[in-house]
Amino acid sequence: MSWSRRMAELLPGSITRDAGGAEPDPRFTFANERTFLAWSRTALALVVAGLGVVQLLPPFPGVPAGRHLLGVPLIALGGVIAVAAYVEWGRSQRALRRGEPLPRSILPWILAATVTAIAVIAAVVVLVSALR
Amino acid sequence: MTAPPVPPTGPPGSGDDPEERDPGLARERTSLAWTRTALSFAALGGAMLKVNAITGLVILAVAPVIWQAGRVARGRSPVASLPVVGAGRLFLIALSVVAVSLLCLAVAIFGRSAAGALR
Numbered sequence: 112m113s114w115s116r117r118m119a120e121l122l123p124g125s126i127t128r129d130a131g132g133a134e135p136d137p138r139f140t141f142a143n144e145r146t147f148l149a150w151s152r153t154a155l156a157l158v159v160a161g162l163g164v165v166q167l168l169p170p171f172p173g174v175p176a177g178r179h180l181l182g183v184p185l186i187a188l189g190g191v192i193a194v195a196a197y198v199e200w201g202r203s204q205r206a207l208r209r210g211e212p213l214p215r216s217i218l219p220w221i222l223a224a225t226v227t228a229i230a231v232i233a234a235v236v237v238l239v240s241a242l243r
Numbered sequence: 244m245t246a247p248p249v250p251p252t253g254p255p256g257s258g259d260d261p262e263e264r265d266p267g268l269a270r271e272r273t274s275l276a277w278t279r280t281a282l283s284f285a286a287l288g289g290a291m292l293k294v295n296a297i298t299g300l301v302i303l304a305v306a307p308v309i310w311q312a313g314r315v316a317r318g319r320s321p322v323a324s325l326p327v328v329g330a331g332r333l334f335l336i337a338l339s340v341v342a343v344s345l346l347c348l349a350v351a352i353f354g355r356s357a358a359g360a361l362r
Binding site for chain 2: 166
């Protein structure tokens with residue numbers, strides 16, 4: 112499938128008027144929508160956390176870029192989660208309309224992998240700062 | 244390979260499932276989720292006010308838009324006629340979060356990094 116075709120399938124109108132299915136039970140639609148909203152809040156919380164690290168923490172002694180090393184990935188992760196949540200919502204909605212099994216979500220994997228990476232960076236920054 | 248569960252059929256108001264007696268509950272929960280999301284935007288905007296007042300005001304202004312986007316007629320109604328929020332509004336939220344995170348990235352990277360308010 113070409114890229115432009117893939118992008119067009121992500122547009123809101125293409126999902127709600129998917130020709131390959133019918134409108135599902137509204138309760139499923141609502142549950143899918145709530146899942147998306149919950150991921151959006153997770154994304155916003157990550158942005159707040161990253162901003163707080165960069166702007167509120169005192170600098171790490173000996174690691175001048177430490178706050179940015181921790182905060183910038185958190186904020187970027189927020190943006191990625193928001194996009195991925197929308198894509199997942201569209202895939203799920205399409206599957207619900209067509210009565211197909213729900214696709215596996217990649218969001219928990221993204222979140223777990225990135226948070227683990229940030230935790231490792233945090234440990235290194237704190238250690239380097241302490242052993243200076 | 245399992246198909247999504249089929250909703251119970253039968254006359255409305257007959258089952259033990261509260262959802263079945265009042266299908267508006269799903270709408271209500273979703274409405275509350277929208278309110279929480281709008282509050283999250285407001286919280287981020289409030290935190291941003293301390294860092295960069297203009298950016299904070301911009302993000303704060305998004306909160307009422309999100310809140311309004313989630314408002315759909317509520318109340319008890321049969322499942323089939325429950326109003327559903329269109330995909331366009333969810334698209335709006337995803338766009339807002341991305342825009343907000345880009346704004347915050349810019350502020351975090353280029354903004355004047357204070358000595359640390361929690362010092």
